[in-house]
Amino acid sequence: MSMTTAAETRPAYLADTATGLPIPGEPVFDNPDDTRRHRKQRLAAALRLFGKYGFGEGISGHISVRDPEHHDRFWVNPFGVSFNRVRVTDLICVDSTGQVVHGRHRVNPSAFVIHSQIHELRPDATAAAHGHTAHSRALGALGRLLEPIDQESAAFYGRQTLYEAYEGPSVSMEQGRDIAEKLGDNRAILLRHHGLITVGGSLDEAVHWFFTYDSCAQVQLLALAAGTPQRFTREQAEAAGAGFGDPQLGWFSFQLLWDEIVAEQPDLLEE
Template sequence: MTDTATEKATDTATDTATENQTGYLADTRTGLPMPAEPVFDSVDDARRHHKQRLAAALRLFGKYGYGEGISGHISVRDPGDEDRFWVNPFGVSFSRVRVRDLILVDGQGRVVSGRHRVNPSAFVIHSAIHRARPDAVAAAHGHTPYSRALGALGRLLEPVDQESAAFYGDQVFYSAYEGPSISVAQGQDIAAELGGRRAMLLRHHGLITVGGSVDEAVHWFFTYEGAAQVQLLAAAAGRPQPMSHEQALAARQGFGDRQLGWFSFQLLWDEITAEQPDLLEE
């Protein structure tokens, strides 16, 4: 075959591949047909959106059994004041929270909007994370069983499947347990140890995940808890075979994608708002 013929054949193959690709792949980093995150015209619109997502996330925690008495909280930074964040109220079940129940807490731990009190643990942990991490618009914390079990073993997630690889090199183990997290100093230490990572597993305590939105942070929480369950089941049945470094990086590129994390929550949003529309009451 001549050089010209070879070039034509290559061009034809490239054109065919491009045509085939555009038929099923979207213009995103993962190649999936995902929309972009919403952009708002006003602070009020952004605040309402964040609060609705937060209430939905709390109901999802309730639905999937992530409640443990008064423990557990999810927060989102207020779009109009970066020193304040919205969080679930103290003493209200995840399964009962509505938008109108959410409270706004300032940098000193005062409730500046809302009729309920703030969980001291929620203040010291979330205020420190939001202050240390400008990119962490939201943070989720819970005392879920599989994460607690993994923490009791002193282990982080291993890349035993695609979902767990989302946290490959992006998680940290916190072992400095000093009792319930109610001191400002302990909250600051947790935030410092978290660093720029998306997940922290706390020995004798639970799990924290963060993200650029409630949607993303909560998706990582669900994914981490599910991956912890898989790892524990696999270890109980035999000897799990983790991915190689190269495989884990390849899996993380897809399953650890921020836009994928955000979009995955939209399915949960549709699910919970259809089942429990009262959560949107303002």
């Protein structure tokens, strides 16, 4: 009796990935220098995208990515430089004490206390994105998380948490630690009276989750203003979340944004 394998029964139009989509894998480099350069380029592009899509709010907002060689260090946008103007050469590297070890700019204290603690407590979080967007602030003010009302919001079903404590701007290590602890193993934490943080196994993934969460918050606010949104059942939310919440899909989705911003603003790659 012959055995039929899963590959043989999979329709020809479906790729051999978790989602069935023809998604390539994340690139792997032979040395940390190449990996570092790749991550810094992605970081600069992500910051420009934040600027393009209106996620800037004065000095607020930061994105970090772990250094591939020194795991107690991370790269982050510099204090006082607009998202719309950040280049690879402007990025700074910060160690576990808050010392800038590479770069000519200073670090935002909030960026250090929040991101250093997330990277310490979440070894799997290669990157973290934080911003004070209008939609996340509005949703947080209501004290509500995303509800599973569409496929995109299902990516956060059982993978988000609400942080309700507020003691002013996040500049103390204690508050940064508390945020990181409350994040737990979730991919998003909505900070009431503050903003949104998302994390991922790559910078690409973390930033995609940020974009998706913010757009889902907008959809939910619109739906609530118009009436009573119909939620997925648990089974529907889990099925949608398995697809739209797939980490590889999250990583690949950022590649479309990368192509877009590099074509429009190639100066971001200046080293």
